[in-house]
Amino acid sequence: IFFRVKACLRIDTNNIGTRGTGSDCMRSTMSRQAPSCYSQLLERCAAAPASQRCTGEPCLSDVNGVGATKVDRVVIVAVSTIIVVCTAVGGFLWSSIGVAFVQAHATPKPLAGIALTHRQISVAPPSVHVRQEPLSLHGRAGRSGSRRWATPTYAPDKAAGPTLEGLEGLKNRHDIEALKGRIIDFAEEKGVKFTDMDLFRFLKSCAFDIGAAEQRVVEYIEWRKKSPQYGVKDVDSITPADVTRERQTGKGYVLPMLRPSGTPVIVYHARLHRPKDPGYNADESLRYIIYTMEQAIARMPPGISKLWFVVDLKDISLSNVDYDFIKRFVKVLLFRYPERLGGAVLINAPMFFNACWPLIKKLLTPETQQKFIFAKTPKELAEFIPLDILPSCVGGTSSFTFLPDV
Structure with missing residues (x-):
């Protein structure tokens, strides 16, 4: 169309002379994009001798400079090529960003039951109803304002971990007894x-390889009794006095109420992790999160x-993303507390965290x-953690407030 319009605008109808174009040529080159030009040329061509008429695309470039020159064609081809390349590159980049965004914000939901890949057994443990008296801010049942906390009745799910009844029903008793005999x-x-459930966790984390599970249990015992460890005598000797500074920041704490499945929940505010502050101690920071996890485990019915995390990423900056601390914590979580994590819901994630997350994911199995879930709204968060057990600072409706000195 560009060539045809350009040809119509530049044609000199008075100097065509005996050169002309047949009707086929006119239809193929000028078409109906320039009807006035078409009619004028058609009249001139009709008056020209038949022997001097031509047909096809060459006629267009022969009629008194009509059509596109070589320079015109080179320019158009170059521009078209640039447009095609830019479109292809742009489409690839946008599709890559879209895939990364979807993967980063996928929210897989935990399924009921236990999947044992090495035996190809899928077992849903029987429902167990346990009445657990909730804890108030002072560590006992009580009231929050005018609303009394309800006593939960729950049935363990996969995110809560296998029940003792479920273990008895599985064909893993032989493996558990074999591992127990070794350690x-x-x-x-x-x-x-160690309880049978503890040994089951180590076996499951090693795909029920008894030799590998034995090695991991031995490493766990040595880690727990190593002295000194994280600036204290050993892990078992960590006391509130050893984590005073970290506790005062209010960065992490165990909620007094449990999830409906009975699992405890730890809330962690990432913006309060400030590794560049004067007096920051990496060992104490890790001590505190181990101490907090031990507190959650002690509350398990x-x-x-298993336990759950709610990680609040509100108002974080790059200075709060402590990669060295994350690596140390992930190692502890995977090898010292295997199969303890039921799930971790990340909320209020800023845009720049999408660039940090792929690096963190590489540290995880x-x-x-699959246990890390991004929740954009309180409704999405409520799919995993009931809002009535969460404090308002993370989008919940509970009146609970963490008091570092209590």
Whole structure:
């Protein structure tokens, strides 16, 4: 169309002379984009001798300079090529960004039951109804304003961990007993106790390889009794006095109420992690999160083995993203507390965190990656953590407020 219009505008109808164009040529080159030009040329061509008429595309470039020159064609081809390349590159970039965005914001939901890949067994443990008296701010049942906290009745799900009844029903008793026989003497010597559910967690984290599970249990015992460890005598000796500074920041705490499935919940405010502040101590920071997890584990009712995190990313900056601390914590979570994580809901994530998340994901196993969930709204958060047990600072409706000195 560009060539045809350009040809119509530049044609000199008075100097065509005996050169002309047949009707086929006119229809193929000028078409109906320039009807006035078409009619004028058609009259001139009709008067020209038949022997001097031509047809096809060459006629257009022969009629008194009509059509596009070589320079014109080179320019148009170059511009068209640039447009095509830019469109292709732009489409690839936008599609890559879209895929990354969808992957980063995927929200897989936990499923009921236990999947045991090495035996290809899928078992949904029987419902267990346990009445757990809730804790008030002072560690006992009480009132929050005029509303009394309800006593939860729950049935363990996959995110809560296998129940003792479920373990009895599985064909893993032989593996548990075999692992117990290998580590019992060393564990008793070091003063570390294991339940059958603890051994089951280590077995599951090692795909039920008894040899690998034994090695991991031994490493866990040595880690727990290593002295000094994280600036204190050992992990078992961590006391509130050893985490005073970190506790005063209010960055992390265990909620007094449990999820409907019975799992405890830890809230962590990432903006309060300030590794560049004077007096910051990396060992104390890790001590505090271990201390907090131990507090959550101590609150687990019988039959519950997992815990949940709500990670608040509101108002964080790059100075709060402490990659070295994250690596140390992930190592502790995966190897010292295997199969403890039921899920982690990340809320209020800023845009720049989308660039940080792929680096953090590389530290996690594929199974653990699926346990991290991004929630954009309180409604999405409520799919995993009931809002009535969450404080208002993370979008909940509970009147609970964490008091560092209590």
